[in-house]
Amino acid sequence: MNAVTPIRTAAEQSLISAYAALRAAGAPAPAVEDLRAQGYSRFEASGLPHRRVEEWKYTDLRAMMREAKPLAGAPDASTLLAAKVAVGNIPRIGGSRLVMVDGFYSPELSDTGTMPDGVKVTSLANAIVGRPEIVARLAGSAAAQANAAFALNAAFLTDGLVIEIAPGTDVGHVLDLISITSAGEARLINARVLVLVGEGASAGIVETHVGPAGTDYQKNVALQVVVGNGATLEHGRRQIEGDQALHLATLDADVGAGAHFDTLTLTTGAAVSRSQLFTRFVGENSKATLRGVTMLRGRQHADTSLLMDHAVPHCESKELFKHILDNEAHGVFQGKIIVQPVAQKTDGRMMSQTIMLAEGPAMDNKPELEIFADDVACGHGCTCGELDPDLMFYLKARGIPHGEAEALLVEAFAREAIEDFGEGPLGVVEELREAMLATILDWMRARA
Amino acid sequence: MPAVQETVEQVRSIDVDQYKYGFTTDVEMELAPKGLSEDIVRYISAKKGEPEWMLEWRLDAYRRWLTLREPEWARVHYPKIDFQDLYYYAAPKSNPAPKSLDEIDPAILETYKKLGIPLREQEVLAGVAPENRIAVDAVFDSVSVATTFKDELAKAGVIFCSISEALREHPELVKQYIGSVVPTTDNFYATLNSAVFSDGSFVYVPPGVRCPMELSTYFRINEKNTGQFERTLIIADKGSYVSYLEGCTAPMRDENQLHAAVVELVALEDAEIKYSTVQNWYPGDSEGRGGIYNFVTKRGDCRGARSKISWTQVETGSAITWKYPSCILRGDDSQGEFYSIAVSNGAQQVDSGTKMIHLGKNTRSRIISKGISAGKSQNTYRGLVSAHRRATNAKNFTNCDSLLIGNKCGAHTVPYIESKTASAVFEHEATTSKVSEDQMFYCMQRGLTQEEAIALIVNGFVKDVLQQLPMEFMVEAQKLIAISLEGSVG
Numbered sequence: 001m002n003a004v005t006p007i008r009t010a011a012e013q014s015l016i017s018a019y020a021a022l023r024a025a026g027a028p029a030p031a032v033e034d035l036r037a038q039g040y041s042r043f044e045a046s047g048l049p050h051r052r053v054e055e056w057k058y059t060d061l062r063a064m065m066r067e068a069k070p071l072a073g074a075p076d077a078s079t080l081l082a083a084k085v086a087v088g089n090i091p092r093i094g095g096s097r098l099v100m101v102d103g104f105y106s107p108e109l110s111d112t113g114t115m116p117d118g119v120k121v122t123s124l125a126n127a128i129v130g131r132p133e134i135v136a137r138l139a140g141s142a143a144a145q146a147n148a149a150f151a152l153n154a155a156f157l158t159d160g161l162v163i164e165i166a167p168g169t170d171v172g173h174v175l176d177l178i179s180i181t182s183a184g185e186a187r188l189i190n191a192r193v194l195v196l197v198g199e200g201a202s203a204g205i206v207e208t209h210v211g212p213a214g215t216d217y218q219k220n221v222a223l224q225v226v227v228g229n230g231a232t233l234e235h236g237r238r239q240i241e242g243d244q245a246l247h248l249a250t251l252d253a254d255v256g257a258g259a260h261f262d263t264l265t266l267t268t269g270a271a272v273s274r275s276q277l278f279t280r281f282v283g284e285n286s287k288a289t290l291r292g293v294t295m296l297r298g299r300q301h302a303d304t305s306l307l308m309d310h311a312v313p314h315c316e317s318k319e320l321f322k323h324i325l326d327n328e329a330h331g332v333f334q335g336k337i338i339v340q341p342v343a344q345k346t347d348g349r350m351m352s353q354t355i356m357l358a359e360g361p362a363m364d365n366k367p368e369l370e371i372f373a374d375d376v377a378c379g380h381g382c383t384c385g386e387l388d389p390d391l392m393f394y395l396k397a398r399g400i401p402h403g404e405a406e407a408l409l410v411e412a413f414a415r416e417a418i419e420d421f422g423e424g425p426l427g428v429v430e431e432l433r434e435a436m437l438a439t440i441l442d443w444m445r446a447r448a
Numbered sequence: 449m450p451a452v453q454e455t456v457e458q459v460r461s462i463d464v465d466q467y468k469y470g471f472t473t474d475v476e477m478e479l480a481p482k483g484l485s486e487d488i489v490r491y492i493s494a495k496k497g498e499p500e501w502m503l504e505w506r507l508d509a510y511r512r513w514l515t516l517r518e519p520e521w522a523r524v525h526y527p528k529i530d531f532q533d534l535y536y537y538a539a540p541k542s543n544p545a546p547k548s549l550d551e552i553d554p555a556i557l558e559t560y561k562k563l564g565i566p567l568r569e570q571e572v573l574a575g576v577a578p579e580n581r582i583a584v585d586a587v588f589d590s591v592s593v594a595t596t597f598k599d600e601l602a603k604a605g606v607i608f609c610s611i612s613e614a615l616r617e618h619p620e621l622v623k624q625y626i627g628s629v630v631p632t633t634d635n636f637y638a639t640l641n642s643a644v645f646s647d648g649s650f651v652y653v654p655p656g657v658r659c660p661m662e663l664s665t666y667f668r669i670n671e672k673n674t675g676q677f678e679r680t681l682i683i684a685d686k687g688s689y690v691s692y693l694e695g696c697t698a699p700m701r702d703e704n705q706l707h708a709a710v711v712e713l714v715a716l717e718d719a720e721i722k723y724s725t726v727q728n729w730y731p732g733d734s735e736g737r738g739g740i741y742n743f744v745t746k747r748g749d750c751r752g753a754r755s756k757i758s759w760t761q762v763e764t765g766s767a768i769t770w771k772y773p774s775c776i777l778r779g780d781d782s783q784g785e786f787y788s789i790a791v792s793n794g795a796q797q798v799d800s801g802t803k804m805i806h807l808g809k810n811t812r813s814r815i816i817s818k819g820i821s822a823g824k825s826q827n828t829y830r831g832l833v834s835a836h837r838r839a840t841n842a843k844n845f846t847n848c849d850s851l852l853i854g855n856k857c858g859a860h861t862v863p864y865i866e867s868k869t870a871s872a873v874f875e876h877e878a879t880t881s882k883v884s885e886d887q888m889f890y891c892m893q894r895g896l897t898q899e900e901a902i903a904l905i906v907n908g909f910v911k912d913v914l915q916q917l918p919m920e921f922m923v924e925a926q927k928l929i930a931i932s933l934e935g936s937v938g
Contacts, residue, residue: 342855344855359871362868363867364864365864365866367863370858371860372852372857374854383876385874386870
């Protein structure tokens with residue numbers, strides 16, 4: 001058979017030259033060069049994923065990413081100054097603030113004054129020097145490695161953050177992590193964050209992704225999380241990128257024995273976005289809750305793809321995702337729970353629900369189960385429809401105007417995913433819940 | 449929770465080593481030369497005495513097939529099939545087109561007797577209530593050997609015959625409908641079938657006629673190294689009703705045999721087709737040696753308004769099952785249903801499910817699927833529910849449960865739910881309490897646990913459907929119905 005020579009799209013060609021330039025410039029450490037090369041070779045082999053790649057069936061990245069923007073460099077003084085103003089306008093959640101500008105950690109814009117002992121924050125570029133254990137962690141899980149977005153993130157690995165929480169530390173407040181894209185020419189932002197939660201420690205982290213409106217910048221970020229034995233991590237995420245942005249985010253989490261991992265994402269931004277969650281139980285008797293609320297309007301496209309790997313027995317996972325779609329928006333949910341043969345007594349529950357507020361939106365759901373153990377409880381569900389006309393009638397009959405009635409029902413619908421978040425031992429994310437509910441109400445108000 | 453003991457025993461009783469239909473019949477056969485080429489396609493067409501357009505149609509399909517690649521997306525693994533190492537046509541030598549039962553090779557008659565399929569009308573009539581009568585089309589390898597009750601059906605205006613005969617007697621009907629649901633370009637196996645199909649059943653029910661009896665086709669693979677490629681075409685004209693059953697078995701052999709069928713259903717305005725299958729091809733032994741590769745394309749087109757197509761399948765056989773009986777809900781207010789029980793044992797691999805494609809307004813569909821896997825088998829439900837932009841008020845309810853017995857097998861669910869209209873209401877196993885809150889409440893109020901209540905409701909539901917299968921097909925089905933859903937997942 002003849003060898004197939006792939007035809008490269010303009011975006012693929014730009015990415016190839018961007019990698020060549022990055023390589024020529026040299027890496028901060030040889031180990032990083034290896035990581036980049038591994039990621040790049042995976043990208044080179046398959047190119048940008050398209051609809052014939054099952055995992056990307058509903059998000060044809062090759063078609064949606066017509067061109068690749070030039071790779072963003074470290075921000076200069078004026079960029080930092082402008083970013084400082086923009087960051088200042090974002091209400092703070094929790095005690096300490098960590099800021100990344102264009103994918104680079106900025107200690108100047110961050111506020112780590114109240115950071116308790118036992119929490120160490122280092123820029124990724126610094127953390128990898130002379131620390132092979134950190135570099136080893138950055139390789140990611142097999143599932144992440146096989147993923148095109150993560151491979152690209154690895155190929156351009158330069159900076160980001162490493163947050164280490166010492167065993168037994170109770171952080172006591174939320175770490176407020178802002179990832180901001182500066183205004184100006186559209187670029188490709190690449191960042192990696194690694195969070196290591198030591199044994200028995202507990203922490204809360206909120207990520208907020210923001211950027212300028214009117215610019216079609218591209219962002220490909222990855223968050224790697226290791227929740228140690230008996231540890232707790234509550235992770236919130238707000239994706240409120242600029243209206244023309246392309247946003248790719250990967251979460252790769254290892255959950256240890258007796259640990260608890262809770263994550264909640266609110267998506268309202270970006271023209272095209274995809275949030276990927278790869279979660280794996282590596283120790284028994286653990287619990288993971290993955291939740292999300294996605295609100296889209298106009299012609300926005302948002303994809304949530306998750307893989308929950310029950311690799312050990314006696315673990316419990318819950319996945320709940322809510323989508324609210326208006327105008328001609330397109331929502332995607334692809335979820336997969338794998339129960340390995342040894343993972344007896346697994347409890348997995350996955351649910352995806354959609355409300356359409358107009359005639360135009362489209363929703364594609366694929367809630368998948370792959371079960372190899374016989375003594376498990378596993379379920380998946382999926383619903384899709386408009387707001388219940390009976391409920392609308394009930395509210396309107398009581399004098400509530402149409403728009404308000406809709407807002408009320410949408411809030412109730414979304415609340416289910418938000419309400420229980422952070423009910424774990426920490427319980428310090430009340431502010432985040434309130435902020436998210438406020439965003440939802442604002443979103444509904446903007447419809448009117 | 450694990451499967452209950454009773455279930456384990458029930459499933460054991462239909463395990464692969466319990467296969468009862470594995471005998472072979474010694475009949476002298478006429479075989480086409482081995483392999484596939486344009487000449488073989490011409491040979492088959494000539495054997496059937498087909499009109500010229502049919503040959504062209506087959507050749508088009510064959511040329512198309514040469515450009516296609518085997519699909520690899522299903523969760524089934526098997527060594528590559530050598531399509532040149534098969535006989536594409538095998539017919540009993542004695543009399544390939546018998547006019548009456550007396551002309552049929554007694555060995556073949558004996559075979560059907562052993563399988564419990566009555567071919568003699570008087571045998572059927574004796575002591576059986578008229579409403580339980582079934583007309584049977586018996587297909588032996590590549591040819592239809594007998595079709596019963598044809599005259600009586602003709603009185604009602606119903607055409608029931610083999611597709612070869614239909615091509616001779618009613619070419620205009622065949623020409624109008626064949627390939628209109630599953631086009632020759634549809635997929636690898638359907639295209640192959642279009643090129644080489646040898647026989648199958650043809651049913652036409654005229655407007656306003658309720659078919660006076662159940663129709664059925666019994667497929668038997670007998671000859672070695674053959675592939676069976678049958679084609680079934682059922683047309684229910686305006687306001688008519690027909691219920692059709694399909695059964696299949698094959699001898700036990702160490703080699704794998706290919707079965708690639710195409711079934712097309714067309715329901716015009718207000719018509720209803722009920723299609724039931726009891727698929728019991730030889731599943732291979734517990735190590736996975738032998739067994740039938742079952743690659744089937746089944747599709748129904750609810751072409752007219754208020755039409756209805758219902759698929760019921762009981763799947764216990766085949767080494768590999770690759771089949772997705774689907775409904776295209778084109779007519780406004782049309783309905784599609786899919787009820788399936790798939791049991792896999794030994795080293796069987798099942799990748800089956802359905803597609804409900806909502807195109808018309810107010811269309812409704814319902815999917816109930818139970819998969820039970822034991823031994824080292826893999827059982828996958830793969831289904832699509834989609835609503836087109838124009839399909840306002842479309843409704844779907846899907847419930848698919850799987851049950852595993854032992855931890856060497858796998859049960860997988862791959863549903864695709866695609867909605868492009870807000871007024872479509874899709875529920876995929878949406879919380880059991882929402883499915884039938886009233887029924888659940890009723891049961892639980894009387895002291896049943898939630899799980900017992902679910903089992904009762906779902907079993908009751910499926911039972912309701914399967915009880916409508918005639919006695920001949922009931923044996924397997926009964927056993928399956930008894931299988932409790934306790935311990936099921938997803």
